[in-house]
Amino acid sequence: MTVVPGLRPGTVQLICDGCGDTRTEFTSQLREPDLVWPVIAEHAWSGSAFAIGPHRCPRCPTGPLDVPSGLAPPEPGTTARDAWHVTIDRLPDAVMVRPSGDIDLAVAEPLRRALAEAVTIGAPIVLDLSHVELIDSTGLGILVRAHNDARQHGLTLCLVAPSRFVLTVLHTMRLAGVFLTFDERHQALTCLAAARAD
Structure with missing residues (x-):
């Protein structure tokens, strides 16, 4: 579950890690860890006891959270997190950054380094999210920081194929x-090349 501030004072948006659905809850708690326990107890959410999740809403199936489509299962003896990686490809008119799975606290540092390296190359940055289903507040902070760093260098950072969950978080x-x-x-x-030609 991702917990983000609600649009109205005293509310938060809860975004399900399983289906991406959101619900608004009133809370007097200011810190995310203090909020998660009451939500699980009062609204039948299930999952990790920690704020960083994963959690799912009562409507989701009870099996393990699905591996995002397009990702190969991890090698025997490893976990999905062990298999996570990020690649950087230099293209003629852009730099492509491709994370291989969900973006959360556990993978924040390699993604931050990859985006910082992409900025130093000096070309527009395309962040390919086609293999990313979920993002937490740490990952969102990295995207915002990378966007700001790119702008300070006169560059554009764009997102490709964000999941419904990622779009929901951005909208919220x-x-x-x-x-x-x-x-x-x-x-x-194509859009970046056209903008550069102008």
């Missing part, structure tokens, strides 16, 4: 208009 946090977003990689590259 009023960041949907901050990032250029494209459904497919070629659309982003």
